[in-house]
Amino acid sequence: MHQPHKSIIMKISLVVCLLFVGTWITKKGHFSATDTPFEAEIKAFETQDQQSPPPQNAIVFTGSSSIRHWENLSTYFPGKPIIQRGFGGSELSHVLLYADRIITPYHPKQVVIYAGENDIAMGKQTGRQTFDRLVALFTHVRQKLPDATFTFISIKPSPSRRQYFAENDTANQLIKDYLATQANTQFVDIRPIMLSKNGQPEPILFKSDSLHMLPAGYERWGRVLSPYLK
Known part of the structure; x- marks a missing residue:
């Protein structure tokens, strides 16, 4: 009963x-399983791979729109096999969500990440929460690709997002300190070359939205990143 x-x-x-x-x-x-933002972009990458197989032993660049909008990315690093997989206004959590579709299948020798800025500005995460997301992504990638170099590009100082600079700095410092304890990792700090002598972001590097970069910004990124690429 x-x-x-x-x-x-x-x-x-x-x-x-x-x-x-x-x-x-x-x-x-x-x-x-039902929450799949940017799915159309990810499927487009997969279709592209079917039509034109990506290079072997490559360097995968992924993350948010700062990677997606990097026009002619491979020309900044002559002789390097580049796979460009930036998408949408993605956050670190989105990169983790799709890691097994846009990172690990390529078996790259190096993974270069730019993400975290949107986590704080759009996802309303704190610097520490953003760091936690990076650790989750790193742990997953390291498990699947134990020999790949993991490279994180520091969160940039976008003029339109000044109110988040403190949280960005917290995330950057935590990520830098953590990666320093892990083998085969790199923290690439691009902030110094984006700031003027008074410590403020240089407007000439940004589009009118004061968020996305002009070619001048990418040229500086390219110069800083080049020595880190395998």
């Missing part, structure tokens, strides 16, 4: 537990 009632209670408890875990995972920066 009481067994069906007990069974129903157990099932309800299990559902509640699963909902709680799902909510916790989302807050940690991961996504449910």
Whole structure:
């Protein structure tokens, strides 16, 4: 008589537990199976790979629009096999979500990441939460690609996002300190070459939105990054 009632209670408890875990995972920066932002862009990459196989033993550049909008990326690094996989206004959590579709399948010798800026400005994450997301991404990539060099480009000082500079600095410092404890990693600080003598970001490097970069900005990035590429 009481067994069906007990069974129903157990099932309800299990559902509640699963909902709680799902909510916790989302807050940690991961996504449910039905939450797939930027899916169209990822599928376009996969179609591109089918039509034109990517180079072997390459360097994958991925992350947010600062990578996506980097026109003629490979020309900045002559002789380097580059695969450009920046997408949307992505956050570190999105890069993790799609890592097994846009990073690990290529078995690259190096992974270059620019993300984190949108986590703070759009995802409303703190610097520490953004760092936690980076650690989750790094851990996943390192497990799948133990021999690949992992390179993180510091979060840039975009003039339109001055209110987030403190959180950006926190994230950058935590990430830099963490990667220094891990083998075969690099933290590339591009902030110094983007600042004027008064310590403010140089407007000539940015488009009218004061967020995305002009070729002048990418030229500076290219000069700083070049020595780090394998």
